[in-house]
Amino acid sequence: EAQVTQNPRYLITVTGKKLTVTCSQNMNHEYMSWYRQDPGLGLRQIYYSMNVEVTDKGDVPEGYKVSRKEKRNFPLILESPSPNQTSLYFCASSPLGPGEQYFGPGTRLTVT
Amino acid sequence: KNEVEQSPQNLTAQEGEFITINCSYSVGISALHWLQQHPGGGIVSLFMLSSGKKKHGRLIATINIQEKHSSLHITASHPRDSAVYICAVMRRGGSNYKLTFGKGTLLTVNP
Numbered sequence: 001e002a003q004v005t006q007n008p009r010y011l012i013t014v015t016g017k018k019l020t021v022t023c024s025q026n027m028n029h030e031y032m033s034w035y036r037q038d039p040g041l042g043l044r045q046i047y048y049s050m051n052v053e054v055t056d057k058g059d060v061p062e063g064y065k066v067s068r069k070e071k072r073n074f075p076l077i078l079e080s081p082s083p084n085q086t087s088l089y090f091c092a093s094s095p096l097g098p099g100e101q102y103f104g105p106g107t108r109l110t111v112t
Numbered sequence: 113k114n115e116v117e118q119s120p121q122n123l124t125a126q127e128g129e130f131i132t133i134n135c136s137y138s139v140g141i142s143a144l145h146w147l148q149q150h151p152g153g154g155i156v157s158l159f160m161l162s163s164g165k166k167k168h169g170r171l172i173a174t175i176n177i178q179e180k181h182s183s184l185h186i187t188a189s190h191p192r193d194s195a196v197y198i199c200a201v202m203r204r205g206g207s208n209y210k211l212t213f214g215k216g217t218l219l220t221v222n223p
Contacts, residue, residue, distance in 0.1 A: 103155040
């Protein structure tokens, strides 16, 4: 089944403790992206990747890192999480560029 | 002012009604997306369009590039259409692409 998977789905952590949210797609898509969704602010793009080893900042990249070492995986790294990174995170992929995207199920992150 | 504005923010309809959700934007774009977010949180891409009109089942999306405006129409609405509908614009600068989203329209269709 074609899908985008994210892990973990739920995470509660403490300020400063490094964490990684994984994202994987099995559709051989070139484009992958991370978004965060917050009440009243909607979805905002964090980082995106046009292909392996090609990443670029979205609108809210501060406090996040990404890497794209292989086509299927696009992990989101929070080196030192802070409470303002408490949010619902979505990963998405599309075949070529940000076309019609396939979204992962979301990861709800709480930083205390 | 946000770059992408949706209206209305909330919309309640009776089953069978024709529904229109609007999206206006203030920047030059390469394409516009419509997304649907189900009550459980999952997001589905409905349309991507850069001109004219697209139709999929009971859903129709239109865009007017000159007026910087897009509409999503739902014909013969059904309670299962209840969801948040989100507009997003894609801006391209060289090899870079960015997506900027509207805040969404919460649609409730009552039986």
